[in-house]
Structure formats: C-alpha cells, structure tokens
Amino acid sequence: MLFTDYSFILFVAVVLLLYYIVPRKMQWPLLLVASYYFYYCDDWRYLIFITVTSVATWSCALIMDKIGGKGDAYLKAHKADMSKEERKAYKAQVKHKKNMVLLLSLLITIGILAVTKYTNFVINNINNFLKAGNGIRAMDIIVPTAISFYTFQAASYLIDVSRGTIKAEKNFFKMALFVSFFPQLVQGPISRFGDLSQTLYSEHKFELNGFGRGLIRIFWGYFKKLVIADRIMIAIKPMITMTDKYYGTYVFIAMLFYALELYCDFTGGIDITIGISECMGIKLKENFILPYFSKNVKEYWNRWHITMGTWFTDYIFYPLSVSPKMLKLSKWSRAHLGEKIGKRVTVYLSCFLVWLATGVWHGAAWNFVVWGLANYVVIMVSQELEPLYAKFHNKFHLKNTKGYAVFEICRTIFIMSCIRLFDCYRNVPLTFKMIASMFTKANLKVYTDGSLMQLGLTSADYTVLFIGFLIVLGVGIYKAQTKKDIRTELMKNVPLFCFVCVILIVSIVVLGAYGVGFDSTQFIYNQF
Amino acid sequence: MEELLEILKELHADVDYDTCETLVDDRIIDSFDIISIVAEVDDRLDVAIPAEEIIPENFNSAKALWALIERLEND
Numbered sequence: 001m002l003f004t005d006y007s008f009i010l011f012v013a014v015v016l017l018l019y020y021i022v023p024r025k026m027q028w029p030l031l032l033v034a035s036y037y038f039y040y041c042d043d044w045r046y047l048i049f050i051t052v053t054s055v056a057t058w059s060c061a062l063i064m065d066k067i068g069g070k071g072d073a074y075l076k077a078h079k080a081d082m083s084k085e086e087r088k089a090y091k092a093q094v095k096h097k098k099n100m101v102l103l104l105s106l107l108i109t110i111g112i113l114a115v116t117k118y119t120n121f122v123i124n125n126i127n128n129f130l131k132a133g134n135g136i137r138a139m140d141i142i143v144p145t146a147i148s149f150y151t152f153q154a155a156s157y158l159i160d161v162s163r164g165t166i167k168a169e170k171n172f173f174k175m176a177l178f179v180s181f182f183p184q185l186v187q188g189p190i191s192r193f194g195d196l197s198q199t200l201y202s203e204h205k206f207e208l209n210g211f212g213r214g215l216i217r218i219f220w221g222y223f224k225k226l227v228i229a230d231r232i233m234i235a236i237k238p239m240i241t242m243t244d245k246y247y248g249t250y251v252f253i254a255m256l257f258y259a260l261e262l263y264c265d266f267t268g269g270i271d272i273t274i275g276i277s278e279c280m281g282i283k284l285k286e287n288f289i290l291p292y293f294s295k296n297v298k299e300y301w302n303r304w305h306i307t308m309g310t311w312f313t314d315y316i317f318y319p320l321s322v323s324p325k326m327l328k329l330s331k332w333s334r335a336h337l338g339e340k341i342g343k344r345v346t347v348y349l350s351c352f353l354v355w356l357a358t359g360v361w362h363g364a365a366w367n368f369v370v371w372g373l374a375n376y377v378v379i380m381v382s383q384e385l386e387p388l389y390a391k392f393h394n395k396f397h398l399k400n401t402k403g404y405a406v407f408e409i410c411r412t413i414f415i416m417s418c419i420r421l422f423d424c425y426r427n428v429p430l431t432f433k434m435i436a437s438m439f440t441k442a443n444l445k446v447y448t449d450g451s452l453m454q455l456g457l458t459s460a461d462y463t464v465l466f467i468g469f470l471i472v473l474g475v476g477i478y479k480a481q482t483k484k485d486i487r488t489e490l491m492k493n494v495p496l497f498c499f500v501c502v503i504l505i506v507s508i509v510v511l512g513a514y515g516v517g518f519d520s521t522q523f524i525y526n527q528f
Numbered sequence: 529m530e531e532l533l534e535i536l537k538e539l540h541a542d543v544d545y546d547t548c549e550t551l552v553d554d555r556i557i558d559s560f561d562i563i564s565i566v567a568e569v570d571d572r573l574d575v576a577i578p579a580e581e582i583i584p585e586n587f588n589s590a591k592a593l594w595a596l597i598e599r600l601e602n603d
Contacts, residue, residue: 318579322566347564383560
C-alpha cells in the first residue's frame with residue numbers, strides 16, 4: 001500500500017477515526033494491528049521478517065537488561081568489600097556478557113537485512129570476478145520493503161539497552177509497535193526508543209490544534225510528492241535511461257530536476273509521516289532542516305536525512321573512532337607521522353568506513369558504494385581546504401556577505417546534485433561518462449530549441465512545476481529568515497489556515513500527477 | 529581542568545570555554561573535533577571516554593566535559 005494510493009488515504013482515515021473512538025488504553029494496540037495490516041497489504045511474507053526481528057530484539061534486550069541489573073545489584077551489595085580494580089574488572093565482565101548478547105542480536109537482525117538485500121549483489125560480483133557466465137545462480141530472495149529502516153531502528157534500541165542508556169521494554173507487543181509503527185515504517189525517520197516510546201504508548205485525547213497541524217502537514221507532503229516530484233520524474237526518466245540521446249546539457253538539466261524531485265519526494269513522504277503521527281498526538285523527530293540552504297557538504301549532511309546521519313555517527317563513527325585499537329593507532333600515527341597528519345589518520349579512516357557503510361545501506365549496487373565514497377572525498381577535501389578558505393576570507397572579507405552565502409549554497413547544491421547522479425544512471429562507468437559529458441559536450445541550444453518539450457512534459461506542466469518550485473522555495477526562505485514555524489503562524493489565523501488547506505487540496509486533486517497518463521510512483525526511499 | 533582547557537584551545541583558540549555552554553548545540557565543535565578531544569584526553573589525562581558518553585550534554589561545555597572526566601576517573 002503506497003502513501004499515494006487511495007486505499008492508503010482510506011486506511012489512515014479509518015485508523016484515525018478508530019484511534020479516537022477506542023478506549024485510550026487501546027490506542028497503541030490499535031496502532032500495532034494497523035501497522036501489521038499495513039505491512040501485510042504489501043506482502044504477507046514481510047510479516048515473518050519483521051516479527052523475527054521484533055522477537056529477537058525484544059528477547060535479547062531483556063537478557064541484556066537482566067545481566068546489567070544483576071551486575072548493578074552485585075556491585076551495590078559488595079560496595080564496601082570490593083577494591084576499585086575489582087569493581088572495574090567485574091564491570092568489564094558484565095559488559096562482556098552484554099556485548100555477547102548484543103552481538104548475537106545484531107547477527108540476527110542485521111543478518112536478515114544482509115542476507116535478503118545483499119546476497120544477490122555478492123553472487124553477481126563473485127560471478128563477474130570469476131568471469132563465470134553460468135557461475136553461481138542468483139537466488140530468488142524476498143527483500144521486505146524498507147527493511148533497512150526498521151532494522152536500523154531495532155539495532156539502535158539494542159545498542160542503547162546494552163549501553164544502559166534505556167531500559168528494555170518488557171511488553172513484546174509494545175516493542176513490535178516500535179519496530180513496525182506504520183507511518184514511519186517505509187521511509188523513516190529512524191526513531192530512537194528513548195525519543196519515541198513515551199509519545200507512542202501514551203494515551204492521546206483528540207486536540208483540534210494538533211490534528212489541524214498534522215493535517216496541513218499531510219497536505220503539504222502530498223503537494224510536494226504529487227504535484228512536483230511525480231510530475232518532474234516524467235522528464236527525468238528519459239534523460240537518465242536514453243543516454244545515447246540525452247547527454248551534455250541534458251545531464252545538467254537531469255541533475256537539477258532530480259535534486260528537486262528527490263527533495264520533494266523524500267521530504268514530502270516525511271511530511272506525510274510526521275503529519276499522520278501528529279494527528280494522533282505522536283511526535284516524531286524532524287528528518288530535514290532546509291538542507292538546500294546548507295553552505296557546505298558537512299552542513300548539508302547535518303540537515304538532510306538527519307536521523308540516518310545521527311545513527312551512523314552515534315553507532316558506527318564514535319564507537320569506531322574511540323575504540324582502544326583506534327586510539328592506539330592514533331597514538332602511533334601521531335608519533336610516526338607527526339602531530340598534524342597523525343591526528344587525521346583515525347578520523348579519516350573511521351569516516352571512510354562510515355561513508356562506505358552509508359553507501360551500502362542505500363542499496364546493493366556499486367553506484368551506491370561510489371556515491372558514499374564520493375561524499376567522503378568531498379567532505380575530506382573540504383576539511384583539508386579549510387585553512388585555505390580561512391586565508392581567503394582574511395584577505396577578501398566576503399564571508400558575511402549575502403552574495404557569498406548564495407554562492408556557497410549554490411556550490412553545495414551543485415556538488416550534492418552531481419554526486420547524486422550515481423543514484424540515477426545504470427552503472428558507475430556510465431555515470432562518470434555522463435558527468436564528464438556535462439562539461440565537454442554542452443549544447444546550450446537545448447534550452448531554447450524546444451528539446452525540453454520532448455521529455456514528456458507540456459508547457460502547462462513546466463508552469464505548474466515552476467510555480468510549485470517557487471512555493472517550496474518561498475516557504476523555505478520564510479522559515480530560514482524568520483525562524484518561525486509556518487504552521488504555528490497559520491494556526492493563529494483560522495480563515496487563512498482553512499484557505500491554505502483548501503488551496504493545497506485543490507492543487508493536489510487538480511494538479512497532482514496521478515490518474516490517466518500518470519504513473520504515481522513509489523517513494524524513492526521506500527526501496528531502502 | 530587546565531589541561532583540558534589547553535586541549536580545547538588547541539582546537540578552537542577563539543572560543544571562550546569559560547562561558548560557552550552550547551559547544552555541540554551551536555556546532556562550535558563537530559564530530560571530528562569530538563574525536564580529537566577524546567584522543568587527547570586519553571593520551572594526556574589517561575581517561576578513556578567510551579562511545580556511549582559522547583552525547584551533547586557531556587560535550588556542550590568545558591565544565592560538563594571536565595565533570596565527565598572526573599566521573600570516569602572515579603568510576
């Protein structure tokens with residue numbers, strides 16, 4: 001069931017109605033039933049995978065909690081008769097036990113993800129490496145929708161329990177809801193148990209204000225998805241598939257179109273997710289903070305798909321960087337390579353591994369691996385160029401000018417959009433070839449000779465896209481400049497709020513890219 | 529505390545660590561800086577800061593970071 005299906009809208013309406021009709025203590029069980037039904041509608045077999053992940057997560061977390069609790073009780077009882085060293089040794093022993101259970105649980109949960117998503121990728125690469133045409137046969141494996149999202153959510157819970165930052169949830173059904181909560185199941189945000197549990201399991205009474213805020217966010221999400229993203233996709237498809245015909249300037253156009261498409265698709269989906277949750281009084285973390293207003297790539301990644309970024313930082317980058325082996329390497333490299341270079345070795349190595357993992361997480365294809373590493377290279381180069389930038393700014397005093405800020409924003413959009421082309425083309429060599437053609441085979445006539453009209457969009461479509469783009473840009477500029485929440489401002493003026501809702505609904509119904517001649521597509525991030 | 533301030537000053541000399549309490553929240557220090565701090569603290573003060581302690585509350589100010597180091601030392 002896609003967010004853009006009529007059945008989904010009906011489903012959400014029924015769930016919202018029941019949510020406020022049933023006794024409040026039945027609200028979260030209702031959400032669990034709804035979430036499993038939602039996933040069942042995609043493919044009943046997916047339920048097996050998510051249930052196994054939930055059971056493993058729930059039971060292993062309880063075991064870790066028990067080990068930790070016993071350890072704490074023992075330390076408390078023997079506080080007086082244990083030396084500092086003995087306490088330290090005992091704590092290390094408890095930690096080791098917990099780590100063993102954590103390892104087992106991650107082997108199960110991430111193992112399922114790895115087997116379902118990456119087996120055929122590995123087989124293909126082995127065959128390519130051995131040049132064996134009839135080598136190992138690809139396997140017919142089901143890849144559950146959005147398995148990467150719920151697996152990461154479960155893994156974060158397990159790691160947090162093992163660290164003792166949260167207590168394990170005793171009720172299996174509550175845990176199952178945390179893993180499967182339907183609005184965020186297919187494309188995040190990747191929530192942490194500590195943030196979500198309180199709001200997810202609480203009893204919520206109907207509040208018009210919160211419901212209205214949620215509703216308008218849902219409309220805004222559908223506007224971005226159906227009016228902009230799905231419409232512009234029609235023009236992108238031929239440009240990225242018929243590469244013999246569409247190269248040079250077309251690559252530049254495809255790049256900019258895809259930047260807008262992905263933004264509206266992904267943020268639109270997140271708006272719908274957060275909006276539905278808000279209608280139920282459930283608060284989710286924001287996943288985007290105006291990413292296209294970032295002045296450098298590092299800042300961009302602090303504002304784009306935030307919950308994924310913080311996941312990789314908290315659970316891979318930091319543990320890896322401060323592990324005893326890395327600290328040892330840091331000492332060694334500083335002693336042998338000098339303070340300046342030696343300091344960078346471990347950070348750059350950890351960062352490399354994190355971006356490799358981020359690329360692999362996005363998909364089982366070399367395109368994504370190269371995409372991840374391209375991000376890594378850009379971030380590292382920017383880091384190295386910082387002293388040069390500082391010198392430049394000392395000399396020219398441009399840093400705080402509006403013009404330079406616009407330049408920085410455009411530069412970041414260009415770099416990120418360019419890297420994102422790895423997401424578009426069939427394979428890595430073709431992507432490099434197409435990027436090169438953008439600089440070597442530019443044909444500016446494309447803009448004026450009517451070629452853009454051959455991409456499947458009419459001038460009316462381009463007008464809708466342009467107006468849609470201006471609205472999205474305007475909302476972004478308003479947010480960035482006033483630092484105000486536009487919905488809060490709208491709620492202060494009820495007639496204006498209703499007017500905006502009506503305009504959004506009419507735009508979606510009249511201008512939305514669905515129905516005859518349109519193929520309302522799956523959200524891009526659903527496939528992860 | 530003096531040694532910690534020295535470590536922090538080496539990273540960003542222009543920051544007033546006596547008053548600033550939003551080092552992470554205001555992105556004055558980023559994840560790369562945090563890793564450098566952890567490595568330096570391990571090296572110079574012989575205190576290992578585990579990954580689970582790398583949270584904004586512990587790194588938002590020099591005072592909070594010093595409190596963490598003292599807690600880990602006495603743990």
